Amino acid sequence: MTGSRITVPMLMALLLAAAPLCAQREAGQRPGAARARLLQNIEQVFLNQVSAEMALSADQQPRFRRVVSSWAQKRGALEVEERQLRQALKRELTPGVAANPDSVARFVDDLNANRVAYAETFRDEMRELTPILTPVQRGQFQVRRDQLLQRIRDLQQQRPGGALRALPNPEP
Numbered sequence: 001m002t003g004s005r006i007t008v009p010m011l012m013a014l015l016l017a018a019a020p021l022c023a024q025r026e027a028g029q030r031p032g033a034a035r036a037r038l039l040q041n042i043e044q045v046f047l048n049q050v051s052a053e054m055a056l057s058a059d060q061q062p063r064f065r066r067v068v069s070s071w072a073q074k075r076g077a078l079e080v081e082e083r084q085l086r087q088a089l090k091r092e093l094t095p096g097v098a099a100n101p102d103s104v105a106r107f108v109d110d111l112n113a114n115r116v117a118y119a120e121t122f123r124d125e126m127r128e129l130t131p132i133l134t135p136v137q138r139g140q141f142q143v144r145r146d147q148l149l150q151r152i153r154d155l156q157q158q159r160p161g162g163a164l165r166a167l168p169n170p171e172p
Contacts, residue, residue, distance in 0.1 A: 050144045054137040063132045071125040078118045
């Protein structure tokens with residue numbers, strides 16, 4: 001494994017370990033602000049490294065970043081929506097309280113639609129990157145992003161109390 005491949009996981013581990021401290025220091029801020037900044041930092045480091053590994057040209061660089069950042073924002077919104085739907089479903093299924101079948105059905109349907117939409121963002125992002133990146137660069141990006149997402153899931157599973165929720169699996 002090259003030095004650049006080790007840097008992102010090491011950085012993520014440090015950032016994820018520091019997340020609870022950031023949250024404590026920033027208690028006066030809106031919920032999730034520290035997490036959002038943390039994920040943005042990880043994204044920037046990742047984009048810098050993957051751009052260098054793919055040897056993007058000066059023309060490719062800004063276009064690549066614009067597309068990837070745009071889709072990352074869309075996925076972020078879907079992740080927020082999924083958390084809200086899961087919370088609403090959990091509230092509806094409170095033990096000892098009769099659940100409204102129509103509400104439960106709607107929440108389950110909406111969660112499934114959200115998962116599909118999330119998976120489709122990866123396909124649509126790659127489609128948008130097709131005129132920007134060569135097929136080899138797209139393959140490199142796909143492999144590196146999958147490694148990053150898997151490493152994040154691994155770290156989340158290792159954390160006591162699961163401070164960060166697991167990311168949905170990008171495969172449809």
